[in-house]
Amino acid sequence: MLQTDPPRSPKDYLPTMYDLPSENPEEPGLPDEFHLLQPRLLAETFLPPDYLSEDTFTGSDLNLYYDVRHTGWYERPDWFGVVGISRLYEQRDLRLSYVTWQEGVDPMVVVELLSPGTEREDLGQTLRDVDQPPTKWEVYERILRIPYYIVFNRYNDELQVFRLEGGSYHIFEATPPRFWFEELRLGLGLWEGTYQGIERHWLRWFDALGNWIPTPLERQVDLVEQERQRTEEERQRSERLIAQLRSLGIEPDL
Incomplete structure (x- = not known):
């Protein structure tokens, strides 16, 4: 491709969400009920006070495209939140996927709901071959540089929050497990209660006064x-x- 002066924006010539696949029918497994309910609760209570609802976007089990050099590479977070962006793609359409070079804003927070089959990958304990796409951890930490990466194990109610510091993730300790994110002016913690008729521990956002949203x-x-x-x-x-x-x-x- 010939270089132009001034250079063209990636939005002008790279594929958009309309061009990229939004699902892969060959991927094994479908989200279980917890993977449907927990992201819904996160989305319903994700209300950063400095942003209007139409200026925030949350995605669940949605393709997240991240590399302009490899436009087919994507991750599919269980849940992620973006602030300072239109709820609708270009203020007019529901998203098929989230294409970072088209959106211009990367997620602020990503949540993965740990499963036995994905535990090592979710916690950055897997390696990749040089000809393979980067691991999930590498994408979130080094490519997208997402400020907060959260892993929740529903089997033992273990909540791990990693905060990006100096270019790498560091565990964010808090006891009890209630974490405050200053950039969002929101907190995230374990709430014991009933949601959609199911009583258990759930991930849920809370406000500056400590009240569950x-x-x-x-x-x-x-x-x-x-x-x-x-x-x-x-x-x-x-x-x-x-x-x-x-x-x-x-x-x-x-």
Whole structure:
């Protein structure tokens, strides 16, 4: 390809999400129920206060293309969050995949839900042949330089958070396992509760006051409860007023 002056942007000549495959039918296995529910809870509670909802994007089991030299290479995180980007691709379309050279913004945080078959890869304990694509750990740490990489083992509720420091990931220690991410002004921790009818430990975002961020359903329930309480308080005030009038010998016109 001839060099132009000024150089063309990669967005102008590299493949877009419309050109790249969004799934590989030859990949073994499908997400189990936990891999469906846990990312949904993360997405529902991922509300960075410095960004509007239309300026954040979360992906789950979505192809993440990362290398302009090898446009077919991708990872498929269980969940990732991006801030400072339109919820819709080019503000008009649902994403088929996330193509970093087209988007111009890399994820801020990635979550992998550890499975027995992926444990070594998720924790950066695998090596690759020189003619093979980089490992998941290498992509997140050295290529995309994602600030926070999170691994959660649902079998023993072990939560590991790695923070990018000096070009490499370092374990982020916290006891109890509640981690604060200053760039997002959000925290992530283990919440013991019921989601979608299932009671267990879940990964969930919390705010600066340490409060778990409610899901849309929880917010709706809270609004209904607030309205019920308001109606009950009005009823009690009316009953007290009626009692006061009657004590004065006045029969209220009901």
